[in-house]
Amino acid sequence: MVKMQPYVKMWYDYLEEGKIMGLKCKKCGAYEFPPVPVCNSCSGTDLEWVEMKGTGKLISFSIMQLMDKVQVKYGRRYIGQVQLTEGPAFTATLEDFDLNKREELYDRLPADVNLGIMQFDGFKFVSFKLKD
Ligand SMILES: [Zn+2]
Incomplete structure (x- = not known):
């Protein structure tokens, strides 16, 4: 069994529900897909799940x-x-x-x-x- 980080597991759980989700940075608005916990544009760590x-x-x-x-x-x-x-x-x-x-x-x-x-x-x- 593969051990997943929580946000990776959430991504797969959303896929099981039929939802393709990404993370959106609340600071600069950039999207991370597949999700990673730190914004690649501004290094912000406050990201929210959004449907792509x-x-x-x-x-x-x-x-x-x-x-x-x-x-x-x-x-x-x-x-x-x-x-x-x-x-x-x-x-x-x-x-x-x-x-x-x-x-x-x-x-x-x-x-x-x-x-x-x-x-x-x-x-x-x-x-x-x-x-x-
Ligand atoms: Zn950002």
Whole structure:
């Protein structure tokens, strides 16, 4: 069993409830996503949980070949860098896009995306899908 810091556990608990949450600095208004307890913009430590808009832009991607037991279920998949509407960028899995169409995906960059929640080995993770 993985031992999580309290704010990390809260993040996963929110995902179980279907909510994609981040932390917002009360001092300068910057967002931290995934959540960290200290603001990267002003070093403030007074942050509050806020629901993220769930939108952003895919700015880069690669195809990852998983080489552990997870591969049995997922094998190869896209991993992308998403710049959220609120500012932070994070890395996540792209769902529902053909692995053989990577040049089409490249041509669409920066592509508008919606965040989603993906079940993965007993945890829920933030993923994303392309907007139509
Ligand atoms: Zn701040």
